[in-house]
Amino acid sequence: MFKKILSYIFILFGLAELVASTSRIAMGYIAEKRDNDKWWGVEQLRHGDLASISGLAFLNKFNSDTRNNLKRVSYDGPKNTTLFIHGDSYLWKIQNGDSLFAGVSSLQYIGWNSHYHYHFDSPGKNILIIEVSERLVRDFYGTTEIIDELTDTILSQGRNSAIISSLQPDLVYNSFCFQFNRGDLFNKYINQNLQCNLFNYNFMTPMFGCKAASNYYLFNRASGDVVISADKQYLFFKQTLSLSDKGSSYSFIPDSEITLLINNFNTICEYYKKTGFKEVYLSIIPNTVTVVQPEGYNNLIPRVQKDPRLKMKIIDAYSMLKESKEDVFLHGDTHWNSTGKQKWIDMVNKVLVSM
Amino acid sequence: MTFNSLQFLVFFMVVTLWFFRLKNQKGRIWLLLIASCYFYMSFIPEYILILGGTIIVDYIAGFLIERNEGKKRMFWLVISLVANIGALAVFKYYNFFIHNIERSFSLFHLTISIPFLKMALPIGLSFHTFQAMSYTIEVYRRKQAAEKNFVVYALYVMFYPQLVAGPIERPQNVLPQLKEFRPYNWDNVKEGLARMLWGFFKKVVIADRLAMVVDRTFAHTSETSSIALFTGAVFYSFQIYCDFSGYSDIAIGAAKVMNIRLMENFNQPYLSKSIREFWSRWHISLSSWFRDYLYIPLGGNRNGTLRHKINILIVFLLSGLWHGANGTFVIWGLLHGLFVLLLTMNYEKTKEKIGSFLSAILIVFNFVLVTFLWIFFRSENLNAAWRYIKAILSFRGGSNYLGFSSRNEFIFSILVIGIMMFREKLLPGHVVRSNARFYFYTIMMVVICYYFGVFAENQFIYFQF
Numbered sequence: 001m002f003k004k005i006l007s008y009i010f011i012l013f014g015l016a017e018l019v020a021s022t023s024r025i026a027m028g029y030i031a032e033k034r035d036n037d038k039w040w041g042v043e044q045l046r047h048g049d050l051a052s053i054s055g056l057a058f059l060n061k062f063n064s065d066t067r068n069n070l071k072r073v074s075y076d077g078p079k080n081t082t083l084f085i086h087g088d089s090y091l092w093k094i095q096n097g098d099s100l101f102a103g104v105s106s107l108q109y110i111g112w113n114s115h116y117h118y119h120f121d122s123p124g125k126n127i128l129i130i131e132v133s134e135r136l137v138r139d140f141y142g143t144t145e146i147i148d149e150l151t152d153t154i155l156s157q158g159r160n161s162a163i164i165s166s167l168q169p170d171l172v173y174n175s176f177c178f179q180f181n182r183g184d185l186f187n188k189y190i191n192q193n194l195q196c197n198l199f200n201y202n203f204m205t206p207m208f209g210c211k212a213a214s215n216y217y218l219f220n221r222a223s224g225d226v227v228i229s230a231d232k233q234y235l236f237f238k239q240t241l242s243l244s245d246k247g248s249s250y251s252f253i254p255d256s257e258i259t260l261l262i263n264n265f266n267t268i269c270e271y272y273k274k275t276g277f278k279e280v281y282l283s284i285i286p287n288t289v290t291v292v293q294p295e296g297y298n299n300l301i302p303r304v305q306k307d308p309r310l311k312m313k314i315i316d317a318y319s320m321l322k323e324s325k326e327d328v329f330l331h332g333d334t335h336w337n338s339t340g341k342q343k344w345i346d347m348v349n350k351v352l353v354s355m
Numbered sequence: 356m357t358f359n360s361l362q363f364l365v366f367f368m369v370v371t372l373w374f375f376r377l378k379n380q381k382g383r384i385w386l387l388l389i390a391s392c393y394f395y396m397s398f399i400p401e402y403i404l405i406l407g408g409t410i411i412v413d414y415i416a417g418f419l420i421e422r423n424e425g426k427k428r429m430f431w432l433v434i435s436l437v438a439n440i441g442a443l444a445v446f447k448y449y450n451f452f453i454h455n456i457e458r459s460f461s462l463f464h465l466t467i468s469i470p471f472l473k474m475a476l477p478i479g480l481s482f483h484t485f486q487a488m489s490y491t492i493e494v495y496r497r498k499q500a501a502e503k504n505f506v507v508y509a510l511y512v513m514f515y516p517q518l519v520a521g522p523i524e525r526p527q528n529v530l531p532q533l534k535e536f537r538p539y540n541w542d543n544v545k546e547g548l549a550r551m552l553w554g555f556f557k558k559v560v561i562a563d564r565l566a567m568v569v570d571r572t573f574a575h576t577s578e579t580s581s582i583a584l585f586t587g588a589v590f591y592s593f594q595i596y597c598d599f600s601g602y603s604d605i606a607i608g609a610a611k612v613m614n615i616r617l618m619e620n621f622n623q624p625y626l627s628k629s630i631r632e633f634w635s636r637w638h639i640s641l642s643s644w645f646r647d648y649l650y651i652p653l654g655g656n657r658n659g660t661l662r663h664k665i666n667i668l669i670v671f672l673l674s675g676l677w678h679g680a681n682g683t684f685v686i687w688g689l690l691h692g693l694f695v696l697l698l699t700m701n702y703e704k705t706k707e708k709i710g711s712f713l714s715a716i717l718i719v720f721n722f723v724l725v726t727f728l729w730i731f732f733r734s735e736n737l738n739a740a741w742r743y744i745k746a747i748l749s750f751r752g753g754s755n756y757l758g759f760s761s762r763n764e765f766i767f768s769i770l771v772i773g774i775m776m777f778r779e780k781l782l783p784g785h786v787v788r789s790n791a792r793f794y795f796y797t798i799m800m801v802v803i804c805y806y807f808g809v810f811a812e813n814q815f816i817y818f819q820f
Contacts, residue, residue, distance in 0.1 A: 007372045014369035018362070186397050194361040211806055220761035224810050228760070243574050 021193035022186070030197065039203040042196060050235035051332030054226035055205075055212025062235055062332030068093060069338040073349055075102035080124035081352060084108045084277075087131035090285045090335055102349040112136075125355065128272055129281045129315065129348065134301060135240050135247030137284055141264050142246070142257055229293055237334050240287040249290040249297050258303050262310050269312040281351065283315035283344070285336070288329045291322050315351060317344050356397040358605045359558050359810075366394065367609060370515075374613055380536040384506050387533075387613075391515040395478070398519075402477040405442060406513065412438040413487045414508045417494045421501035428495065435491040439484040447476055451680030479519030481677055485644055487512050490526045492648055499526045507533055514615075516606040520599070522620040522640035529615070537614035542786075545793045547611030550785040552800040554604030559808035561771050562597035564764070565590040567809070571758030573733055576743050580753035584746050587757070591733050592726045593772050596625065599638070608785070623779055625725070628709070628717035630694040633725060641677070645670050668692040678732070683740055687731040694724065767807075 047057035048064030328340030416435035493499035502508040572587025603620040624637035675688015734740035
């Protein structure tokens with residue numbers, strides 16, 4: 001009888017885990033409730049996403065300070081610009097950063113995976129910066145779907161009113177005979193979600209630390225999706241070093257794909273300008289490995305930015321970060337540090353002031 | 356969902372426990388079929404339509420083959436074969452043929468443009484189409500009665516442990532087991548779980564670790580030294596063995612837990628003394644499929660020496676093509692066929708007289724030969740394979756970097772390969788009689804797999820076929 005009850009408990013528990021880990025709503029709820037320091041809370045990534053994922057946060061050199069430490073801009077000119085930034089996690093928590101940008105009366109940050117329907121109701125300049133990290137460029141802009149979305153959905157809006165949006169590549173799937181949103185039924189991130197629900201608890205962190213430490217001291221490497229740099233000073237996201245992944249700095253990119261990217265950027269730029277933006281800028285933020293370990297780099301960013309066919313204006317984060325004498329990337333995180341972010345903001349300010 | 360994923364572990368726990376809670380076979384069959392559909396759809400959901408289509412055709416064909424005689428009987432067999440081979444031709448070989456047609460035209464400075472099919476190969480297509488064909492052929496040969504129950508037949512093709520990478524089963528083995536109610540058996544559960552753990556060990560501790568070296572050497576052939584390239588090739592031999600036989604161990608173990616016995620797929624192939632022996636120990640379910648449904652119908656060795664040799668070459672050519680629509684697989688298959696013809700004939704006549712020393716030499720020689728042939732299998736194209744082999748044989752210097760950050764990892768790899776080979780030679784079974792030993796073994800393997808496993812969500816190599 002006891003075994004019978006126990007087996008039913010395990011069946012129900014397993015089914016609940018599978019359903020919860022598939023459901024975006026359930027995972028959103030779980031993530032919100034477990035976002036704390038208690039024993040059942042989820043690892044906070046405060047030491048850097050890669051340091052936490054790999055369990056190597058116990059090593060000081062990878063323990064990253066991910067807090068923003070940005071300075072207010074000193075600018076006495078008129079504040080007549082509405083700045084729209086369509087960006088990703090590199091500009092996370094910049095939403096309330098009106099004071100960071102010169103001449104900006106209002107900053108609208110539109111994150112990836114979100115849609116923003118805007119109306120130009122102010123008489124000033126409206127500027128759009130599309131910021132995207134290098135590892136996402138080819139997935140997001142190297143396809144024809146994004147243009148389809150522009151023409152199908154966004155172009156239905158009139159002038160001075162449009163939607164800034166991004167595709168979610170994993171959700172758009174053209175089947176050969178019918179189409180449905182497979183993300184609703186078969187979540188591609190179910191294993192990460194299960195790991196979070198079954199094992200990723202603060203009280204279990206020492207166990208992961210043990211495995212990470214044994215890998216590090218015995219085999220001199222990190223686990224899973226994290227790779228240690230050749231100089232042993234940085235952690236890299238494994239995807240960015242792959243020879244085949246589109247997010248990698250080392251994978252081969254045919255000229256035809258560069259052409260597709262440029263055509264897409266031109267179409268996007270043209271569209272947003274038609275809807276009323278005074279100027280549209282593109283800023284591709286390089287992978288850490290692109291700058292720190294450039295041997296074998298596929299030159300994605302320079303190939304796009306220096307192509308004479310590109311009509312979109314550029315905020316050249318690549319050259320700026322590459323030439324910087326200071327440390328601009330976090331050592332245990334996929335992102336830049338406050339210095340890198342500040343340097344980018346300074347570049348944007350120069351552009352805004354010169355307009 | 357791959358076997359080495361958390362999703363599978365939770366899925367397996369739910370399905371197995373639920374399976375044993377059901378008190379009638381009808382309920383169990385439905386449960387396994389629904390679970391198998393979920394398992395398959397977790398790769399790419401829409402592709403279940405292709406699988407479903409062939410299942411319906413084969414089910415009806417089996418039924419009609421049994422009811423008819425003469426040409427009508429043959430007609431329905433042909434319909435079934437066309438449906439299955441047609442699915443393979445369209446989804447697996449269409450682009451390959453179009454590419455080759457375009458290349459052939461370009462030799463005469465002619466350009467033609469035929470649209471390519473832009474879709475990924477349905478997972479495990481070659482496996483389940485071959486399993487489905489074995490059913491209709493066996494019904495045609497009157498060795499198997501047509502299955503009346505559609506759910507049972509669908510489960511025969513879709514049974515999740517062996518759905519995407521075999522073993523390619525025969526209806527006589529699986530269908531009766533699916534229909535018979537078998538009570539819970541703790542000994543089978545222990546044996547099945549022990550075998551699954553061994554499969555996980557081979558996959559995550561050995562195969563995925565060796566993949567680091569293999570991926571590195573095959574991607575950086577031009578700057579890598581001969582010795583490092585040879586090491587990469589040897590490691591690939593063990594990677595593909597541990598990956599594929601590890602998958603088979605998990606599949607056979609998972610079925611065993613539910614009291615279903617699947618056929619063995621491997622028998623220490625790297626201890627073979629010839630290529631012919633290698634094929635009696637490697638991917639046994641496929642080689643026996645080709646023997647039963649192609650080699651023997653072609654005449655086998657019954658129509659003279661020349662015809663016998665041609666039959667062998669045809670079988671190996673198609674065996675290579677079965678693995679993938681690429682010249683590398685075709686050449687790999689053909690070379691295996693050629694070496695069967697060239698090296699095996701004399702050995703077969705004298706094998707009784709071979710002593711242990713000569714046996715050891717033959718084993719090493721055969722392993723090196725198989726390893727060189729795997730280079731074709733692993734390379735992206737024939738040029739890359741040829742470059743790799745030439746680089747090994749040039750005995751040149753270059754980078755000795757293998758992709759490991761530490762020498763310890765290399766030593767550890769050799770150690771676990773040795774442990775794996777000795778364990779499979781000395782303790783080939785997975786029966787654990789004592790409960791205490793079983794619990795100890797389970798805890799030990801879980802700890803080893805967790806601490807020494809490489810978890811990079813690598814798919815199993817044979818999923819692509």
